[in-house]
Amino acid sequence: MATSANPLHLSQDPAPGKILISALELQRRVSELGAQVTADYQGKALVLVGILRGSVMFAADLLRRIDLPVTLDFLAISSYVGRDASGVVRLIKDLDHSITGKHVLLVEDIIDTGLTLNYVLRVLATRGPESLTVCTLLDKPARRLIEQPLVKYVGFHIPDVFVVGYGLDYNQRFRNLPYIGVLQLP
Numbered sequence: 001m002a003t004s005a006n007p008l009h010l011s012q013d014p015a016p017g018k019i020l021i022s023a024l025e026l027q028r029r030v031s032e033l034g035a036q037v038t039a040d041y042q043g044k045a046l047v048l049v050g051i052l053r054g055s056v057m058f059a060a061d062l063l064r065r066i067d068l069p070v071t072l073d074f075l076a077i078s079s080y081v082g083r084d085a086s087g088v089v090r091l092i093k094d095l096d097h098s099i100t101g102k103h104v105l106l107v108e109d110i111i112d113t114g115l116t117l118n119y120v121l122r123v124l125a126t127r128g129p130e131s132l133t134v135c136t137l138l139d140k141p142a143r144r145l146i147e148q149p150l151v152k153y154v155g156f157h158i159p160d161v162f163v164v165g166y167g168l169d170y171n172q173r174f175r176n177l178p179y180i181g182v183l184q185l186p
C-alpha cells in the first residue's frame with residue numbers, strides 16, 4: 001500500500017498541499033502586526049472582534065502580541081460551503097458586549113471578494129463604535145468585488161488559491177495545521 005508523507009492525506013480526499021506560509025513566518029508577521037497595533041492605539045483601550053471560526057487562531061495570537069488594555073469578543077457568520085461562496089452571509093452569533101464608543105479592531109482570517117467583510121462592517125458601524133478598522137491575516141485581492149478602505153493591517157497578500165490551515169478550513173477540516181497550505185483536490 002502506498003503511504004503518504006502527509007498523514008492527513010487520505011486517498012480521494014482533498015489535502016493541504018504546498019506550504020504557502022510557514023508557522024515561523026506566521027508567528028513573525030503576527031508579532032509585527034501586534035507591535036504596529038500597539039503603537040497605533042497607544043493610550044487607548046481596544047476591542048478585538050474576531051469572526052468565527054476562521055480567525056480564532058489569528059485573533060488569539062494577535063491578542064498576545066498587543067500591549068494595551070484590550071478585550072476580545074467574537075461574532076459568527078454563515079460561511080462558505082466547500083470551495084464556493086453561497087453569496088449569502090448571515091449573522092449567526094452576535095457580540096456579547098457593546099462596542100458603542102469603543103475602538104474596535106475587526107480581526108478577519110482572509111478577504112476574498114470582500115462581501116463578508118462588507119456585511120460585518122455594516123452591522124458593526126450601526127453600533128456607533130468610536131473607531132472601526134480591520135486587520136486581516138490574508139488578502140486575496142484577485143477576486144475583490146468591494147473595496148475595503150477600513151483594512152489597515154494585512155498579514156500577507158496571497159494569489160487566487162484556496163488555502164487551509166491556521167484556522168482556515170475546507171469543509172471544517174485542516175484548521176489545526178500550524179501553517180497555511182494550498183488545498184489540493186484529488
Ligand code: IMP
Nearest residue numbers: 111112113114115116161162163168169
Ligand atoms: P469573501 O466574502 O469572499 O471575502 O470571503 C471571506 C470568507 O470566505 C473568509 O472569511 C473565509 O471564511 C472564506 N474563504 C475565502 N477564501 C478562502 C480560502 O482560500 N480558504 C478558506 N476560506 C476562505
